[in-house]
Amino acid sequence: MKIAGIDSCPLGWIVIHHDAKDFGFEAVYSIDHLMEVHPDLQRLFIDIPIGLSSQNYTRRLESKLRNELGNRSSTIFTPACRKAIYAADYDEAREINKQVLGQSISIQSYNISKKIKEVDQFMMKKPGEMEVYESHPEICFKYLNGSEVIQTKKSTQEGFQDRFQLLKKIHPELEDVYQNITETFSKSKVKPDDILDAMVLCVANLKSEASGLKFLEDESNVDENGLFVKVAY
Template structure:
């Protein structure tokens, strides 16, 4: 079974894959480009919202995620509604989100709208046999760490090393994977944090090979019929 963990990066997406040959990696400008290279890819964990709010549906999974991460809940943000994601600019997105959800959106939220839109559109055209699930790196790290939340910030040297060592503890070969990625792509294209996140998403995907583990809320089916759940 070929699986992948995907995180956004300045180039587009950084992907860590695993199959019978072990771990591999690739940075791509789009999800469709990834599928062109890996037509046999079967399951993806990706750090991007899947299933979006609309006039008749509101995502509520974020409140559950925040409870899961306690003091690290600041890593969870509420995505814009679907119409705002497809807006022409930030001002329009803010107005649409206010109209539909009763609140504005941050510039940080708007800045990833392009990636959210890309995945939302891909969900409509993807092959039915390809499974793609929303995930979250800090939730994955928590359950890789015996359900203990990692309190350090991965943007710090301490936080980075704590997570990197945890990954290596489970899969020592990820050390060389990480260094190969940093040698292949400059920091301006793929940041160190992006690599860590893609690796933990791939590891969680691999560890869930027999049975998916996920968080789900009661309000879980969006207007397009997409099931909103967070795999880990």
């Protein structure tokens, strides 16, 4: 089974994949581009919200994710509603979100709206046999780390090493994969923490082949477009 972990990066998306033998990587401009390059991918873990709020549905999964991470809950942000994701600009998105959900959205949330929109559109047209699941790096790291949240920030050298050492302990070959990525792409296109996040999503995806898929789910777990609102880890 060919699986992958995907995280956004300045270039577009950084992808770590595994084909039952080896890890590999790809940096692509779009998810559609990824499907052209790797049409045989069967299950994806992606660090992007899937399943969005609307007039008659409110996504509540973020509160559960924050409880999972305790004092590291700041890594969880609340995505805009679907209508706001498709807005022309930040001001319009804020007004739409206020109308639909009664609250504005942060600029950080808006800045990732383009990627959320891209995945939302892809989910409507993806091949039926392909599995695509929302995931979250810090949740994955927690459950690879014996259900203990890693307290350091991955933006620091200590935090990066805490996570990278954990991944290398499970799959030592990831050190060479990381080295190859950094030699291929500059930090302006693929940042070190983007690589780390894609790696942990791929490792969690691969681990689920043996232990089974595990999810944190919203109470009402299907949005208005029929997308499941749940995070795989």
